[in-house]
Amino acid sequence: MGKIIISQNAIAKIAGLSAMESYGVVGLVPYKFKDKIRYLLDKKAIDKGVDVKVDGRNVEIDLYVVIQGGTKVSEIAKTIISQVSYRVKSLTGIENVEVNVIVKGVKREE
Amino acid sequence: MNSLDLNGFDSFFRGALSNLGKKRDIVNKLNVFPVPDGDTGTNMYLTLKTAIDELDKKSSKNLKEFGKTICEGALIGGRGNSGVILSQILKGFFEVIDNYETINAYKFAEALMNGSKIAYQAVIKPVEGTILTVMKAMATKAMLLAPGEPDFDKFLEKIVTEGSFTLSKTPEMLSVLKEAGVVDAGGQGLIFIFEGGLSGLRGEEIAKTFEEVIEEIDSTTLGEELKYKFDTVILAQSLECDPEVLKEKLTEFGDSIVVAQAGELVKIHVHSNEPYRIIEQITHIAKIKEARVENMQLEQEEFLKKKTSTVESRFPFSVIAVAQGEGFKEIFKSLGVENIVEGGQTMNPSINDFLLSIESSKKENVIVFPNNSNVILAAQEAKKMSKMKSVEIVPTANMVQSIPAILGFNAEDAFENNLKHAIETINNIHSIAVTYSIRDTKMNGLEIAKDDIIGMFDDEILAKGSNPEDIVLSLLEIKKDIVEGAGFLAIYYGKDTAKEKVDALVEKIQGQFSNIEVDVTYGGQPFYFYLISIE
Numbered sequence: 001m002g003k004i005i006i007s008q009n010a011i012a013k014i015a016g017l018s019a020m021e022s023y024g025v026v027g028l029v030p031y032k033f034k035d036k037i038r039y040l041l042d043k044k045a046i047d048k049g050v051d052v053k054v055d056g057r058n059v060e061i062d063l064y065v066v067i068q069g070g071t072k073v074s075e076i077a078k079t080i081i082s083q084v085s086y087r088v089k090s091l092t093g094i095e096n097v098e099v100n101v102i103v104k105g106v107k108r109e110e
Numbered sequence: 111m112n113s114l115d116l117n118g119f120d121s122f123f124r125g126a127l128s129n130l131g132k133k134r135d136i137v138n139k140l141n142v143f144p145v146p147d148g149d150t151g152t153n154m155y156l157t158l159k160t161a162i163d164e165l166d167k168k169s170s171k172n173l174k175e176f177g178k179t180i181c182e183g184a185l186i187g188g189r190g191n192s193g194v195i196l197s198q199i200l201k202g203f204f205e206v207i208d209n210y211e212t213i214n215a216y217k218f219a220e221a222l223m224n225g226s227k228i229a230y231q232a233v234i235k236p237v238e239g240t241i242l243t244v245m246k247a248m249a250t251k252a253m254l255l256a257p258g259e260p261d262f263d264k265f266l267e268k269i270v271t272e273g274s275f276t277l278s279k280t281p282e283m284l285s286v287l288k289e290a291g292v293v294d295a296g297g298q299g300l301i302f303i304f305e306g307g308l309s310g311l312r313g314e315e316i317a318k319t320f321e322e323v324i325e326e327i328d329s330t331t332l333g334e335e336l337k338y339k340f341d342t343v344i345l346a347q348s349l350e351c352d353p354e355v356l357k358e359k360l361t362e363f364g365d366s367i368v369v370a371q372a373g374e375l376v377k378i379h380v381h382s383n384e385p386y387r388i389i390e391q392i393t394h395i396a397k398i399k400e401a402r403v404e405n406m407q408l409e410q411e412e413f414l415k416k417k418t419s420t421v422e423s424r425f426p427f428s429v430i431a432v433a434q435g436e437g438f439k440e441i442f443k444s445l446g447v448e449n450i451v452e453g454g455q456t457m458n459p460s461i462n463d464f465l466l467s468i469e470s471s472k473k474e475n476v477i478v479f480p481n482n483s484n485v486i487l488a489a490q491e492a493k494k495m496s497k498m499k500s501v502e503i504v505p506t507a508n509m510v511q512s513i514p515a516i517l518g519f520n521a522e523d524a525f526e527n528n529l530k531h532a533i534e535t536i537n538n539i540h541s542i543a544v545t546y547s548i549r550d551t552k553m554n555g556l557e558i559a560k561d562d563i564i565g566m567f568d569d570e571i572l573a574k575g576s577n578p579e580d581i582v583l584s585l586l587e588i589k590k591d592i593v594e595g596a597g598f599l600a601i602y603y604g605k606d607t608a609k610e611k612v613d614a615l616v617e618k619i620q621g622q623f624s625n626i627e628v629d630v631t632y633g634g635q636p637f638y639f640y641l642i643s644i645e
Contacts, residue, residue, distance in 0.1 A: 021234075024194060025233070070185070071188070071194055071197065072193075075194045
C-alpha cells in the first residue's frame with residue numbers, strides 16, 4: 001500500500017475547528033504574534049491559532065484559545081483536550097496525539 | 111399557587127438535587143462511550159450539590175442572595191462539560207430574577223429564556239440535540255404558556271412535558287446519539303432537575319430519609335478530631351412533646367442532632383459524650399423502642415489503622431495506588447506501595463479518601479497513582495488540599511500502567527528523577543482491557559449489543575464478540591505492529607475468569623508471537639475479564 005501524508009496544516013484545521021465547537025470557547029487567537037496583536041481568528045484562518053509539532057508518529061497540538069468569562073476555565077480546557085484529541089485521532093488515524101490548551105484570554109461578561 | 115418566593119425556590123432546588131441524585135446512574139448510562147464508567151449524571155449531580163451545599167453554609171435573606179450563592183457554588187463546583195453548561199444556565203436564570211421577591215410564571219419564563227441565552231452564548235457553533243436544545247425548548251414553551259397559565263404547578267408541568275418531548279427527539283438531531291441508540295445525557299439530567307424541582311414544590315419527597323441524613327453527618331466526621339465520642343441513635347414511640355422542642359433540648363448534650371418523625375415512630379440521632387443522659391431524658395417523654403450507642407473514637411482509630419498500612423516504604427518516598435481486586439492489591443503491596451485506596455471503574459474514591467491516605471503517609475514526598483482517568487481529578491484536588499506532604503501524581507489510566515512504573519523506581523535516585531521516569535514509563539505502555547458492554551451501541555463501525563464482550567486497546571474499542579479470549583487474540587492481531595515490536599506481555603485476569611481459559615489463551619499467544627515473553631497474574635478485578643499491559 002502507498003503512503004498517506006497529512007500536513008501539519010490539515011491537522012491544525014481539524015483541531016482548530018473542533019476546538020471552536022467546544023463549549024465555552026469564544027475563539028482562537030494567532031500563536032505567532034504572542035501578545036502584540038490580540039484578535040479572534042476567522043474560521044478560514046483558524047489554523048493560525050494552532051501550533052502543530054510532529055515528531056515521527058507523535059503529534060503535539062497547542063491551541064491558543066479565548067474562553068467565555070464567568071465559567072470554570074479548567075473544566076472547559078479539559079473538554080477541549082478530550083474533544084480535539086478524539087477528533088484528530090478519529091479523522092486522521094494518528095494514534096499518539098497530545099493536546100495542550102493555552103488560554104490566552106477570557107472574554108468579559110456582558 | 112401562582113408565584114414562587116424564596117422558600118419555593120429552596121424547595122425547587124432541593125427537590126431537583128434529590129431527584130438527580132437518585133437518577134444519576136440512569137444519566138451516566140447514556141454516555142456515548144459504552145464502558146461502565148459514564149459520568150455525566152455524576153458530574154451534573156456534584157455541580158448542583160456544591161451549589162446547594164453553599165446555600166446551607168450561608169443563609170440567604172432574599173432571592174438575590176439565594177441566586178448569588180447558588181451560582182457561585184455551581185461555578186466553583188462545575189464538573190465536566192454538562193456541569194459547566196448547568197452553571198451557565200443558572201447564571202442566566204438568576205440574572206433576571208435579581209431584585210424580585212416573588213416570581214410569577216411570566217418572570218420565570220423570562221428567566222428560563224435568559225438561562226438558555228447565556229448558556230448558548232458560551233459556544234460559537236452550538237451543536238443541536240444536546241442539553242442546550244432541551245433548555246431552549248423549555249424556555250420557549252414557558253414564554254408561550256406564561257400569559258395563559260397562572261397556576262404555577264400546571265405551568266411547570268407543561269414545561270417539563272415539552273422538555274421530555276424535545277429530549278426524545280435528540281437522537282434525530284445528533285447522529286452520534288442515534289448510532290448509540292440513546293438520548294442526550296445532559297438533556298436527560300436537565301429534565302430530572304426540573305422533574306425533581308416540581309416534586310419539591312409539591313412537597314413530595316424533598317426530605318432525605320433519616321438514614322441518608324445521618325450517613326452524611328457521620329461520614330463527614332471521619333478523619334476529624336472528635337469533640338463528641340458517642341454516636342447515639344434512638345428509635346422511640348409516642349413522643350409527648352414537639353420534635354422541635356426535643357431537638358432544642360438535645361443541643362445541651364451534643365451536636366449533629368437529627369429528629370425525624372416516621373409515622374408513629376420518631377428517630378433521634380445525636381453525637382455526644384454522655385449517651386446515657388440522652389437516653390434518660392427520652393425515657394421521660396417517649397417510649398424507647400431501640401437505642402444504639404457507638405464509640406466513634408474507636409471506629410475512627412480502626413478506620414485510620416485500616417487506611418494506614420504497616421508497610422514501611424522501600425523508597426525514600428511514599429507510594430499510593432488506587433486498586434480494585436484482591437490480586438491487584440497483593441501485587442501493589444508486594445511492590446512496596448504504602449497505602450492502597452480502594453476504588454476503580456464503578457467506585458471512584460473521593461478527595462477525602464486520597465487526603466486521608468496522603469496525610470497518613472510516612473514519608474515527606476508522596477507519589478499517587480490514580481489508575482483511572484476518572485479518578486485523576488480527585489487525586490489532584492487532594493494534592494492541592496494536602497498541607498503536610500509534597501504530593502505528585504502520575505496520571506495512570508489503569509492499574510496495569512502503574513505496575514511497570516512502580517517497578518522502575520530506584521530507591522537511590524532523587525524523587526524528581528523517579529517521578530520523571532515513571533511518567534516516561536507510562537507513556538510507553540500499551541494496554542488492553544476486555545469487559546462487557548452495558549448497553550446497545552455503535553462504535554468505530556462495530557454494532558455492539560448489551561452484554562457483548564468488548565475489547566479496548568489504549569481505551570479505544572476495537573473488537574467485540576462473545577468470548578473474552580477471542581477478543582484478546584483479535585486485538586493482538588489488529589495491533590500486530592505494536593505487539594511484535596514489544597517484548598513483554600503481562601496478563602492480569604479478573605475474578606470471573608477461569609484459570610484454564612487463561613492457560614489456553616497464553617498457549618495461543620505464544621504460538622502466534624514467538625518472541626514475546628508472557629506473564630500471567632491473578633488480578634481479581636471486577637468487570638474486566640482481562641487487563642493486559644504491553645511493553
